[in-house]
Amino acid sequence: MNIENTSRQRGSENLWLDAAYKALVESGVEAVKVMPLAKTLGLTRTGFYWHFADRDALLEAVIQRWEEKNTGNLVRQTQAYAETITEAMFNLFDCWLDPDLFDSRFDLAIRNWARNDADLQNRLDRADEARSTAIAAMFKRFGYSDAQAKARSMTVIYTQIGYISMQVTEDWDERISRMPDYMEVFTGKAPSSSEFDRFKARHPLPVTQV
Numbered sequence: 001m002n003i004e005n006t007s008r009q010r011g012s013e014n015l016w017l018d019a020a021y022k023a024l025v026e027s028g029v030e031a032v033k034v035m036p037l038a039k040t041l042g043l044t045r046t047g048f049y050w051h052f053a054d055r056d057a058l059l060e061a062v063i064q065r066w067e068e069k070n071t072g073n074l075v076r077q078t079q080a081y082a083e084t085i086t087e088a089m090f091n092l093f094d095c096w097l098d099p100d101l102f103d104s105r106f107d108l109a110i111r112n113w114a115r116n117d118a119d120l121q122n123r124l125d126r127a128d129e130a131r132s133t134a135i136a137a138m139f140k141r142f143g144y145s146d147a148q149a150k151a152r153s154m155t156v157i158y159t160q161i162g163y164i165s166m167q168v169t170e171d172w173d174e175r176i177s178r179m180p181d182y183m184e185v186f187t188g189k190a191p192s193s194s195e196f197d198r199f200k201a202r203h204p205l206p207v208t209q210v
Contacts, residue, residue: 011041011048011051016037016041016052017062019037019040020058021062023036024062024109028112028113029109029117032055032058033055063110063120069102069106073095077091077094078137084142085187086192086195088142089183089186089187090183090196092138093183096160097175097176108165111124111165132153132154133153135153135157136149138153139152152187155186179196
């Protein structure tokens with residue numbers, strides 16, 4: 001048996017998972033089915049079962065990827081080193097501009113899926129609570145009261161969920177330019193020019209928009 005050839009026919013777990021992710025964000029959970037994915041990848045259905053017990057196992061892996069990427073990265077960003085609350089908030093704002101940290105299309109797809117899946121809705125609720133708790137802890141680290149930290153964290157979360165659900169699109173420069181104003185809304189403080197300059201340097205205009 002040619003092991004290399006057999007491996008190509010099976011694909012890899014990540015290959016199947018990437019295809020499932022793409023189907024989910026483009027067409028919804030109903031599009032995440034074994035045979036269409038196999039056809040898209042040019043692989044066999046048998047190859048799928050080498051990596052996953054069934055479709056439910058694949059869907060679980062998709063959900064875990066979302067939890068680890070979106071919620072995991074968001075929580076880590078709130079815990080990143082910062083000397084001021086505005087610098088800490090800019091660390092969090094990185095999530096809204098860097099899809100490698102936070103994938104808004106993925107979040108929207110999960111939220112749409114959860115509307116018809118009570119178990120997933122429960123996990124989504126827990127994820128939103130984990131995000132809100134992490135943001136509140138960030139505020140409390142800089143001296144905000146429990147009540148203020150909770151209210152401000154909810155404002156951040158609900159604003160971002162609104163952006164995602166409404167699929168807001170903005171000119172890149174325009175969106176970046178609004179960040180100091182959002183900063184004042186969320187924290188009650190204006191960022192320093194050096195903090196804003198460092199933030200802008202992390203987020204140059206994407207190549208696709210040049």
